Amino acid sequence: xxxxxxxxxxxxxxxxxxxxxxxxxxxxxxxxxxxxxxxxxxxxxxxxxxxxxxxxxxxxxxxxxxxxxxxxxxxxxxxxxxxxxxxxxxxxxxxxxxxxxxxxxxxxxxxxxxxxxxxxxxxxxxxxxxxxxxxxxxxxxxxxxxxxxxxxxxxxxxxxxxxxxxxxxxxxxxxxxxxxxxxxxxxxxxxxxxxxxxxxxxxxxxxxxxxxxxxxxxxxxxxxxxxxxxxxxxxxxxxxxxxxxxxxxxxxxxxxxxxxxxxxxxxxxxxxxxxxxxxxxxxxxxxxxxxxxxxxxxxxxxxxxxxxxxxxxxxxxxxxxxxxxxxxxxxxxxxxxxxxxxxxxxxxxxxxxxxxxxxxxxxxxxxxxxxxxxxxxxxxxxxxxxxxxxxxxxxxxxxx
Amino acid sequence: xxxxxxxxxxxxxxxxxxxxxxxxxxxxxxxxxxxxxxxxxxxxxxxxxxxxxxxxxxxxxxxxxxxxxxxxxxxxxxxxxxxxxxxxxxxxxxxxxxxxxxxxxxxxxxxxxxxxxxxxxxxxxxxxxxxxxxxxxxxxxxxxxxxxxxxxxxxxxxxxxxxxxxxxxxxxxxxxxxxxxxxxxxxxxxxxxxxxxxxxxxxxxxxxxxxxxxxxxxxxxxxxxxxxxxxxxxxxxxxxxxxxxxxxxxxxxxxxxxxxxxxxxxxxxxxxxxxxxxxxxxxxxxxxxxxxxxxxxxx
Numbered sequence: 060x061x062x063x064x065x066x067x068x069x070x071x072x073x074x075x076x077x078x079x080x081x082x083x084x085x086x087x088x089x090x091x092x093x094x095x096x097x098x099x100x101x102x103x104x105x106x107x108x109x110x111x112x113x114x115x116x117x118x119x120x121x122x123x124x125x126x127x128x129x130x131x132x133x134x135x136x137x138x139x140x141x142x143x144x145x146x147x148x149x150x151x152x153x154x155x156x157x158x159x160x161x162x163x164x165x166x167x168x169x170x171x172x173x174x175x176x177x178x179x180x181x182x183x184x185x186x187x188x189x190x191x192x193x194x195x196x197x198x199x200x201x202x203x204x205x206x207x208x209x210x211x212x213x214x215x216x217x218x219x220x221x222x223x224x225x226x227x228x229x230x231x232x233x234x235x236x237x238x239x240x241x242x243x244x245x246x247x248x249x250x251x252x253x254x255x256x257x258x259x260x261x262x263x264x265x266x267x268x269x270x271x272x273x274x275x276x277x278x279x280x281x282x283x284x285x286x287x288x289x290x291x292x293x294x295x296x297x298x299x300x301x302x303x304x305x306x307x308x309x310x311x312x313x314x315x316x317x318x319x320x321x322x323x324x325x326x327x328x329x330x331x332x333x334x335x336x337x338x339x340x341x342x343x344x345x346x347x348x349x350x351x352x353x354x355x356x357x358x359x360x361x362x363x364x365x366x367x368x369x370x371x372x373x374x375x376x377x378x379x380x381x382x383x384x385x386x387x388x389x390x391x392x393x394x395x396x397x398x399x400x401x402x403x404x405x406x407x408x409x410x411x412x413x414x415x416x417x418x419x420x421x422x423x424x425x426x427x428x429x430x431x432x433x434x435x436x437x438x439x440x441x442x443x444x445x446x447x448x449x450x451x452x453x454x455x456x457x458x459x
Numbered sequence: 460x461x462x463x464x465x466x467x468x469x470x471x472x473x474x475x476x477x478x479x480x481x482x483x484x485x486x487x488x489x490x491x492x493x494x495x496x497x498x499x500x501x502x503x504x505x506x507x508x509x510x511x512x513x514x515x516x517x518x519x520x521x522x523x524x525x526x527x528x529x530x531x532x533x534x535x536x537x538x539x540x541x542x543x544x545x546x547x548x549x550x551x552x553x554x555x556x557x558x559x560x561x562x563x564x565x566x567x568x569x570x571x572x573x574x575x576x577x578x579x580x581x582x583x584x585x586x587x588x589x590x591x592x593x594x595x596x597x598x599x600x601x602x603x604x605x606x607x608x609x610x611x612x613x614x615x616x617x618x619x620x621x622x623x624x625x626x627x628x629x630x631x632x633x634x635x636x637x638x639x640x641x642x643x644x645x646x647x648x649x650x651x652x653x654x655x656x657x658x659x660x661x662x663x664x665x666x667x668x669x670x671x672x673x674x675x676x677x678x679x680x681x682x683x684x685x686x687x688x689x690x691x692x693x694x695x696x697x698x699x700x701x702x703x704x705x706x707x708x709x710x711x712x713x714x715x716x717x718x719x720x721x722x723x724x725x726x727x728x729x730x731x732x733x734x735x736x737x738x739x740x741x742x743x744x745x746x747x748x749x750x751x752x753x754x755x756x757x758x
Contacts, residue, residue, distance in 0.1 A: 221742035228499035232693045239690040240731040247728040417575045424571035431564030
């Protein structure tokens with residue numbers, strides 16, 4: 060019986076693929092587009108078919124996560140082709156931000172610590188990319204990003220030295236001090252960092268030839284470039300999320316959750332508290348650095364004053380609103396960040412608030428702060444947690 | 460003697476003392492809240508800031524400096540009490556990150572609201588004390604009537620808090636309900652009221668500190684006036700021990716002096732970096748702060 064179901068699914072997927080390929084070959088104007096579209100559709104269908112196999116996620120968790128990542132990337136990359144430059148730019152900024160959020164989400168959700176210095180860690184990554192690129196312009200992008208990640212992890216290690224005391228209030232206060240000190244640190248090494256003015260990348264990130272060839276000759280260069288940047292960011296985000304999902308489920312991740320819930324129990328079963336805390340903190344700062352590094356690539360420059368305490372607080376708000384300690388929460392937070400500016404300016408337009416006035420300029424802070432308080436008081440697990448709860452309740456009701 | 464008093468070292472010590480008492484006051488207000496309710500109040504800079512705006516700006520045209528100071532302090536008491544009753548009350552017994560997150564949210568809401576109402580332009584507060592340093596033999600000593608006012612006020616507030624906790628019945632009740640809430644309740648202390656009182660006191664101390672900072676001719680009152688000072692105050696409180704009022708004050712004052720030397724002999728960027736290093740090193744060496752007796756944690 061089970062075999063029969065699997066057989067039916069297999070033929071269904073095959074039929075779907077055939078139909079899709081036929082339709083694309085009829086619709087797409089030239090062979091190159093046809094191939095691209097076909098590959099995208101086949102990957103999506105095969106992926107979804109694999110994921111929906113009963114029990115697959117339990118028996119092959121890592122493979123299931125990889126498949127999910129590939130499908131999500133496939134759809135997202137495909138979508139960027141149709142988006143406008145502005146949407147793609149917002150998408151890239153939001154995707155990079157969601158990496159940062161995921162890092163903080165891990166720190167808070169898995170190990171129960173909190174950091175108010177993640178904007179400064181973003182700044183470390185952002186500056187690392189710019190400094191490295193200015194000295195070694197020919198380094199491949201992947202290597203530059205990895206260097207930024209390593210810098211973030213290293214600074215995280217330095218700050219994590221008093222690990223025995225890395226607990227809630229102390230860590231929060233110390234990282235706050237780091238965020239406040241970041242500008243001073245940047246200004247102490249002006250010849251490297253460019254001070255408050257920041258740095259430009261020597262060469263902009265340009266799309267490879269084969270990508271440009273998908274577009275008409277009339278398509279503006281800006282559109283192709285933004286799409287390429289969005290694609291890079293999305294792929295990096297996908298990889299980062301895949302690693303984090305595995306880390307959450309791994310032995311290390313479980314050890315950290317134990318540290319969060321019961322320190323003494325964790326020590327008794329042989330988890331080293333300082334080690335677990337430092338690792339969580341380093342992972343979080345490395346992720347923040349990766350997000351910051353991507354921002355530098357997207358903006359083609361880095362401006363240190365961006366990475367202020369205010370940004371740290373925004374990061375914290377987004378993590379809490381999205382859902383602490385959940386993967387989907389980080390994604391939700393990224394989307395909110397990408398579109399918050401638009402939503403708030405829409406709001407000011409429609410409520411007749413003077414868009415140049417004090418209130419309009421302070422609205423983002425007030426809204427994020429208010430949501431932060433309300434979420435923490437009434438739905439501590441954020442949007443992801445609330446959705447999950449509603450889901451669970453419906454499931455219970457549906458099964459008699 | 461004159462040359463000695465105007466020398467660089469004495470100037471730095473005096474200037475550092477003036478900053479240090481401010482850090483000490485912020486640290487003290489943090490310790491008051493921490494001891495009474497076990498919460499590190501990240502809005503400890505913003506709550507007094509709102510109170511100072513309420514007191515100093517709303518009635519600015521009608522009253523002189525001293526009535527305005529009095530109104531600000533009363534507003535500070537009010538802000539502290541209301542915050543504890545409305546917001547903080549729901550956070551007792553929750554995981555330790557919940558109050559941190561809520562108070563951080565409260566911080567940006569308050570700063571946003573203040574900037575929306577009163578704008579971010581610094582607002583000077585006229586006061587009777589001259590910010591110009593006294594001269595000695597044609598050279599300035601780093602002490603002005605205003606800085607003496609700052610130091611004296613801070614010392615008065617600190618000793619006032621000490622007297623309250625040491626020698627009054629109320630102080631005893633406050634200490635008791637922080638140490639053993641259940642026992643205190645059985646003995647007839649109204650613990651819940653004491654918690655509110657802890658916040659009222661702390662915001663009051665914070666408001667006096669903010670009034671001093673904002674009265675300074677060179678800073679003025681802005682919504683973010685306390686952001687940087689809060690960081691120094693927290694570092695002082697953490698170095699001295701969040702449980703120890705004496706530690707907070709001593710750490711605050713000595714940090715002020717050390718940082719003044721750093722700022723004078725290295726550069727202004729090095730100040731906050733040094734403070735950060737002091738924090739990290741002191742947390743490594745004495746995780747509970749320099750002035751707290753180490754206590755066993757019960758499981």
